[in-house]
Amino acid sequence: MDDDDGGRQETTMEEDCMSARPSMMSARTRTLVEAIHSSPTQSVLYLVCGASQVVAWLLSIPGASNTVLEAVVPYSRMSMIQLLGKIPNQFCSAHTAEEMALLAYNRALKLSSPGSPVLGVGFTATLATSRPKLGDHRLHLSTRTSDRLWVSTVTLSKGLRNREEEDMVASHLLLKAIANSCKVPGTFVSELTESEVPDECEMNFSEDEELEQLINGQICFKVYPFSSEPHMLTAERKIILPGSFDPLHEGHMKLLEAATSLCGNGYPCFEISAVNADKPPLSVSEIKDRVKQFEKVGKTVIISNQPFFYKKAELFPGSAFVIGADTAARLINPKYYDGDYKKMLEILLGCKKTGTTFLVGGRNVHGVFKVLEDFDIPEELRDMFISIPEFRVDLSSTEIRKQVGK
Template sequence: MAAPLYKDVSKKATNVLNDDYDFSRKLKIKTKTANGVTFTTEGAMAANKSILAKLGASFVVPQIGGLTVSKLQVTTQGRVIVEADINNALVDNLKVTAKVEDGSRKTNASQVTKLGLEYKQPTYTLTKEFDVTANTASVSALAVVSGVTVGAHGAFNVNKSAVSDYGGALAYNGGDFQVTVATKKSLKTINANFHHQFDANTIYAASIDYDVQTAANALTLGGRYAVDKDTTYLGKVNSDGFVSLAVVQKVTPFLSLTTSAHIDAKHFEGDSHKFGLGLTIEIFASKRVQCAISLTGGGGNVSGEMLGTCGASSTLLEVSLPYYQQSLVEFLNLSPDVVQREVPTRFSFSSQEVSILMAKKSLERARALVPLDDAAKCEDECVGNLIVLALAKAARVDGASLQTALTVHELDTLTEHATEFDDSIPSSLMSTSSSSNSTTTTIALFPNNVILRDMPWKHMLVLPGSFNPVHQGHLEFALAAQRLLQSIDNKVVHTPLFELSLQNADKGALADVADLSRRVRALVDTHNQRVVLTNASLFVDKAALFPSCVFAVGADTAVRLVDLKYYGNDPAKLWLALATISSHKCRFVVAGRLVEGKTTILYKLKLNETLHTLPTIGFNVETFQYKAIEFTAWDIGGQDKLRPLWKYYYQNTDAVIFVVDSNDKHRIQHATDELHRMFGEDELRDSKLLVYANKQDLPNAMSAPDIGAKMDLRSVTKNPWYIQSCSAITNDGLFEGLEWLSKALE
């Protein structure tokens, strides 16, 4: 994670105290189109009855180096605002920014034109901005060391050939809290902020401004409390006696309501109180679809209405109406054995079974009418669907049934009945879905004879997983992988596609359709993500479905990719599978995790750099020198399956560096057992022991003495041992431990 920009050093506290309060009457409509353009329309009436309306848009132009227009806005006051940036411009981590504001003559607002550069690294950031209108250049710099942030800012007016502004900032981040002190306006104003994440639902903050010249100060205290995922309470009070309260309520997935009140406590009988009501509506445009429809019985009544609907000619491929029973038998190719069946259930023409068969028949007709390449164009970014519907007899069921490939929806009652997964579902089950906020889940089945490699899956970022449940980490991983690929693939944007396999190599088939529907809806409706369902349990099968794609996986999944048990314990089959994946031109992005942090510590000692590493699979060998001693370090992986191999690296070992995650109290006993077992081996009887109590920068980390006591280090070895608290990220304690070890080895 990159260090913050100088302008954002107090952002956490500021957001808590200012975000979501609005004391006007506001309506905001946010619409996202199929091609990724977001339109925002706002209208607000202030307490003085004045009305301000805004129309804005944001979008990405991948053809121009990934240009992002984050704000393109016009107002009823005649003001035009444009904000845009290009990330990773010229070099990695460098962002070029531009902001243009055209002032309105009605309001005498000034024109603004600013060009900027932002360069971010994990421990420092640099910002340079040139205000073309004011002819002023400004530079900001910020560095983070061991949780302490130091920053400085300066501005120079070219017209006056003089410094126009300067200031500085100092902050300390203690994990769940942050304290910031900043000077502004050429040291004329001092601002101090405090931000504390009390628990997962509660945040509070404080801010005080002090005017050096007048000795005046202004204090604000506030907080936020999330009752649940849909309701948040806000409150703040300042030293002038103003109390502000707000409630943010997510009424539906696309509708949010904000109620705010601003009360003058010192003049409670006065008329300076303010009340606001904000309504935000989010609309996501449906994708263009084409469908073939089968109707029978009373369901045939809707055919005329469908055909007369505007746009039907570009959506409907075919409407079939086999009304007479024998006509329906021939339409579905039903055998006499099926029609005359009495057990296990009697066959019925007005059953869900017939509805499902009609849906499958419609799918076959749609696939025959639309070439695969054309079908792929029905969805944004080539994620294609064909919606296949079948309406059963309305007179025989509770409302007309609408059947997609996996779910039957009751149109009148909005209840759902899951269909059974049976042998009739093809082995290459594929379904895709993306947000439409409609009453149906868009799903498609591709029959066995479809060559899926013809699907244009280019530039697709596939994230396999069970997503039970989907969480923020999945979404952040997708964004991180997307940014990484954009930086190495000549700015090409890879579209995330979440893949959920109905077959799991370890857990078997996912047969609970209600559970499957819940997972898909969480991704599609709640998080607006694209989803694909497959029956591909192994990556060699996934690669055949998604040639030329990039798979984004976690470190544990990467380990399973080369686990022989998935290949019948046959190394030849493993190598053949990897070669097959390679032949499909598939690539992998693997997300590492620090775990205990031993590899990070090793590279910190060798290179004095913080590297974000993968868990060690196998072992690494590195050589580094500290003072007069040359260390050859064998970095051995800690996975369960690798631990029996540790003993093969014990011979001629002078010292053992054992890294413990101080923040993981549940694994301390496990680490203790492994350490005692290690030093029970004869090869380590003369070895020194250095224990690093890592991750001391985290708020709930155990202290080194507590860890030493819990691990009973005194009884591990009779040789010299030492436990050192450290942080691989901040560098604290690393070289102190190495200093002890170098002396112990002399």
């Protein structure tokens, strides 16, 4: 997939890959990969037309599962279009690499262990082929973390290296970029000539800027990992209690504790959507004020931008959502699906396919205390809903706000 400013020479995937033969890993590279695997950062990589050795290096050293969540090579144009969700102005450009890194970052958020730092990596290039190429030989690399975006473009000297050698240069540059994003110290020996000067751009984000990006839909969620229990760090499944938490109260805490006891191994956390279905989005200051509540009690909270459960299920696949009986009643009521029973069933079955379950605690519904067993759950959905036995706390954030005159 070549995209040159000075003209484009089409090549097949087979022609481009023939010269990218695997190479033995140097001791320096092995040490660097081991250090990357020892860091807590988990990553998703989207790579096109080069840097092929990076995936091999990362996966061939023990500990790869600590680092690599997913590695994708969207080599064909159609594959790239599907990844980006559009036809880019240029398939090989710094902007495209940046977009790939952001997509990879959001994907890493969804796949990562709760609270782990995540990294999105984007790479696209136009390198030497078996036929003369009119345009430049270029590399575009980008990395994205929660607080940093880095983009680099390198124009290689044409005719100086063959495809395999250019791919090796690209692989070393990308591995260095991954190490830097993982905050791995190291000495890097440049393989570039004096004329091959990287054109680099770096942006650092404050917490406020990151939350603005979340509200605007650029990033899908932000985790505040205030919980410190060691056994939770290895748990992959999230046990999520969603709500507005205005304010957080004892009933919320007890409900999540009861759900966690029922589930056994899992990572309990709260979740607030900054975007509401029928209200303006929360401001950055409102979000930060609510987050402070969780910091005080040492509980993890996730800020997302999805108010609907079917969207939350996509954001947090395989999770157990903790809800009250009143919410369960709304979930299975066709009234909230434009009165369409089939639509309700289709949406909830879609949630089921992501591995979603709902843990239901007793709650007052229109003045009457209800539990899960009081509702007629459609047969196709019954195994999604699990009752939290003997749980009752008649506290409400709305009532608390009324009492304090908010």
